[in-house]
Amino acid sequence: MPKLPFTVTALVPVLLLSQLQQDTAEITTKQLNQQGMLAVNWVQQSGEYRALTYQAFNLAKLTFDTAKSKNISRPAIIVDIDETVLDNSAYQAGLLDSNKGYETTTWNQWIKAEKAKAVPGAVEFVNYVNKNGGKVFFVSNRNAKSVKTSKLNDLETSTINNLKAVGFTEANENTVLLKGEFSKIINSKEDNSKQWRIDAVKNGSADKIKYTIVALIGDNLNDFDETAGNSNQQRRDFVDKKRNFYGMFNVNKGTIQPAYIAMPNPMYGNWEIGMYNPKAFNKQSGLEMTPAERNQQRRESLNRWEAK
Numbered sequence: 247m248p249k250l251p252f253t254v255t256a257l258v259p260v261l262l263l264s265q266l267q268q269d270t271a272e273i274t275t276k277q278l279n280q281q282g283m284l285a286v287n288w289v290q291q292s293g294e295y296r297a298l299t300y301q302a303f304n305l306a307k308l309t310f311d312t313a314k315s316k317n318i319s320r321p322a323i324i325v326d327i328d329e330t331v332l333d334n335s336a337y338q339a340g341l342l343d344s345n346k347g348y349e350t351t352t353w354n355q356w357i358k359a360e361k362a363k364a365v366p367g368a369v370e371f372v373n374y375v376n377k378n379g380g381k382v383f384f385v386s387n388r389n390a391k392s393v394k395t396s397k398l399n400d401l402e403t404s405t406i407n408n409l410k411a412v413g414f415t416e417a418n419e420n421t422v423l424l425k426g427e428f429s430k431i432i433n434s435k436e437d438n439s440k441q442w443r444i445d446a447v448k449n450g451s452a453d454k455i456k457y458t459i460v461a462l463i464g465d466n467l468n469d470f471d472e473t474a475g476n477s478n479q480q481r482r483d484f485v486d487k488k489r490n491f492y493g494m495f496n497v498n499k500g501t502i503q504p505a506y507i508a509m510p511n512p513m514y515g516n517w518e519i520g521m522y523n524p525k526a527f528n529k530q531s532g533l534e535m536t537p538a539e540r541n542q543q544r545r546e547s548l549n550r551w552e553a554k
Contacts, residue, residue: 273538276345281544283342285512289335296366298510303367306461309495309505310375313460316497322447322457323375324504326464327386327422329511331372332362332408338513348514354392358404364412365509376416381457383421384409385443385469390424420453428452439472459504460495465511478520521547 289295306323313321325331337356341347356362372382390402402424409417423443428451430437443452450456467474467481470491474484485492488506495505522532527539535543 273536273541274345275347275537276343278537278541279341279344279347281541282338282513286335286339286342288512289333289510290339295510299365300367302463302507302509303371305493306371306463306505306507307374309461309493309507310378310380312495313458314379318458318460318497318502320381320455320457321379321460322381322383323372324383324385324444324447324459324462325368325372326466326469326509327384327388327405327409329365329465329513330463330469330509331365331368331384331414332412333365334362335513336361336363354389354401357388357401357408358392360404360408360411362408362412364414369413373413373415381421381455382416383423383443383447383452383457384417385423385440385447387425387438387440390426423447423452440469441472458502460502461505461507463507463509465509466515466517467508468516470506474516476516476520478517481517481520 310321310323328334334356337353340352346352375382384405386405388401388405390399392400402419402422405424406417406419406422409422423446425438426436428442428446429439430442444459444462446452447457448459462470464470467484471484471488475481490496491503491506493505493507494503496503519532522535522540522543524530524532524535526543527535529535529539532540
């Protein structure tokens with residue numbers, strides 16, 4: 247065998263690097279989207295998804311009934327909208343074969359189509375609360391209008407129409423609180439935190455009645471507390487620290503701690519952004535990363551075991 251001008255061991259890393267560069271260069275947004283096909287199918291097809299949503303709303307009903315039994319004054323429930331009471335999996339499915347990710351333009355078109363279905367168990371729960379001395383408020387980061395300078399709250403109107411169409415009672419301008427409502431100016435910038443809308447429910451700004459919030463329901467940790475963190479490690483630590491809040495309504499020396507009730511959503515969310523380390527690519531945000539960079543870090547995030 248003739249002597250090679252370089253060693254095989256020196257060649258291997260070069261070949262691996264070349265293959266990695268070739269693989270990542272070929273990744274498109276369409277290919278990245280298609281990685282979510284199984285997640286969308288799970289939401290749309292599995293009985294397990296429905297079992298989890300029914301379970302969440304059964305727990306929420308138990309929480310509300312417990313609050314009523316303790317004579318809590320004017321109990322209220324805060325629900326997120328998307329993937330909490332309205333199912334937008336059809337929008338997600340529409341992205342799978344496209345070369346586009348989430349975009350405000352297409353998302354607004356979806357909202358205006360008013361085609362979202364109710365999450366299983368949501369209508370029954372919301373209407374039960376509203377019929378039995380409680381109040382449900384829909385607090386969402388949907389925008390109220392598609393054109394910020396417009397006086398027409400077209401997206402709010404479509405959202406309310408969609409909620410009513412699938413059977414939610416008392417969905418109106420006072421109970422549907424979208425991004426931009428009750429915002430505050432902090433350090434000369436508009437702060438659209440959900441916290442200000444939740445505060446508006448408590449202090450009576452929302453519909454002129456002060457409520458006691460007994461549960462927060464959402465598919466994202468930020469629906470419970472927007473200080474949950476950015477990285478997934480921070481977010482896991484947050485959950486561990488607040489473990490007694492999940493599904494648990496507590497009254498301690500007159501202080502009420504609302505229950506946190508989490509909904510299943512494997513399709514998208516802050517958990518995905520929390521997986522990325524944009525600084526590795528000299529980026530400021532995971533949203534700036536290319537499909538190839540996201541794909542690489544999705545793979546690197548896996549905890550693997552491989553059979554020999």
